[in-house]
Amino acid sequence: MIKLCQENLCTGCWGCYDVCPKDAISMVPRSPMGDRHPVIDRKKCIECHLCENVCPILNPPKCKSPENSFASWANNSQIHIKSASGGIGSVLAKHFLNQGGVVYGCTSEGAEIRHIRIADLDEYVRIQGSKYVQSSIGKIYCQIKQDLIAGRRVLFIGTPCQVAALRKYLKKDYEQLLMVDLICHGVPSQYLFESHIRHIAGNKPVTTVKFRSEDGFCLNIISGSQSIYKNYVWKDRYTDVYFTAFLKSYTFRESCYTCPYAKSERVSDITIGDFWGLDKDIIKNYDIKDGVSVILPITPKGNGIIEELNSEISLVARPVEEAITGNSQLRHPSRKSFGCKIFRFFMSKGLSLKQSLYLSDSLLIPAYKLYNRIKK
Known part of the structure; x- marks a missing residue:
């Protein structure tokens, strides 16, 4: 009989859902936090064991330590202002799309946070900025494999557990695939997020939700073309219950508190995130007004993309230890x-x-x- 990983260890990566040839697996919200977990329909299951084989918890992928570290930000001021941290994810997306590649990243469609495929340069803004929710993957891994078989250059940006699932799903390395993982503190469920948004919006339709505006990090709910709610993360820190619980690390998925990827060894080609702990002299000397990203290239492909982006981003080499010391998620999971x-x-x-x-x-x-x- 098929036996998936323990529920408290399941990261909700969707690997088992995506690989099942009979669509026998559903991702079902579980009380009380609403995190989605795989449920097998035994009537459809053919005992092929693909779901077990693809599980990164049952079959951990290899991780590797970064050899160097960079403080970085987008040279394009509009990308820098509208993006999380230094805007490196947006620069990567534009770079791949300009070269005829495809990009897979996370967007907000109404109150739903999910991964999408984009091939049009005009659409890269849909995946711009951080999303403090666990995204729905759906059949994205399958789509990525189809693009790779077709010879397309592919960029995937996601959490470490999603990158781990993609590695296990593909079974081999593709030279034209770049996997980027985000330094992740933990993910609340779609259920908690959507319930909060619906409570605020009431009967008003939600067009999209943004977590970043030109004047700072905020929860911005948009109905049509109008913002109906805007709460600033730091200025209004204790007035929005969703963000308050998030910042206290109360609402993360159970597995986030024992995350096997919250360490300096990484599962991707390149890791990006906020550069917490960056020497203040760097910010002062370069007159940085907005956020700064940390870039940790892990593989030769990761180092190669930095060279490709040389004219599009500012780079300052920093000690790897500085990045690890300043960011707890590069040392250990969030504490319960x-x-x-x-x-x-x-x-x-x-x-x-x-x-x-x-x-x-x-x-x-x-x-x-x-x-x-x-x-x-």
Whole structure:
């Protein structure tokens, strides 16, 4: 009988769903956090074991340490302002599309966050910026393989677990494929995100959701051409319950707290993310007004793409250790704190996101006071 990985270890990568030749696997939300998990229809299953073989948890892919590190940002100021960090993901996407390649990345369609395929340069803006939600993959891995067999150059940008699933799905390396993983702190479920957005929007149709505007990081809900809600991550940090719970690491998928990819060894060709811990003199000397990305090339292909982008990005070589020290996700997974455990307990009892957050915060302070008193 087919046996997939333990539920608490499942990363929701969609590899098993994508590889099944009989469509016998569904990705079903599970309470209380709404994370999607594979469910096998035994009547359709032919016991081919492809789902077991593709699982990156049951069959971990090889990871490799970066040999060098760069602080980087887009030379195009419009890309830099509208993108997360230094805009390197957007520069990569434009570069591949300009060369006739195809790009796979994450977008918002209404309140749904999912991966899409784009082949038109005008569409790259759809995948611009970070999405603080676990995306739906669908049959993307299958589409990527078809493009590769057809000889197309392909760029895939996703979380480390999605890159790991793609590696296992393809079974071999394709020279024209570049896999980029994002430094990931953890992913809340589509269910939590969509419930929050629907609660705010009410009866108004949601056209798209953005997490970045020209004046900073924010949750921006758009209906038609009008913004109906804008909450700034840092300025309004404790006023939006979704972002508050995210920043406290309360709402991540269970496997995120034991993530096998939250380490300096990486599963992709190139890793990108925020350059936390960057020497302040670099920011001052280069007069950087917006975000800075860290680029960690892992494979020869990763190093090669940096050379290709030489005229499109600014690069400053930095010690690899600086990047690792400044970004905890390059050292260990997000911690499941005491407050997180209280929060998830209330969620398991059917309370809402807002109720669980309020109660966990209300109990946390007296609990710590009691702990410190006992400790003394």
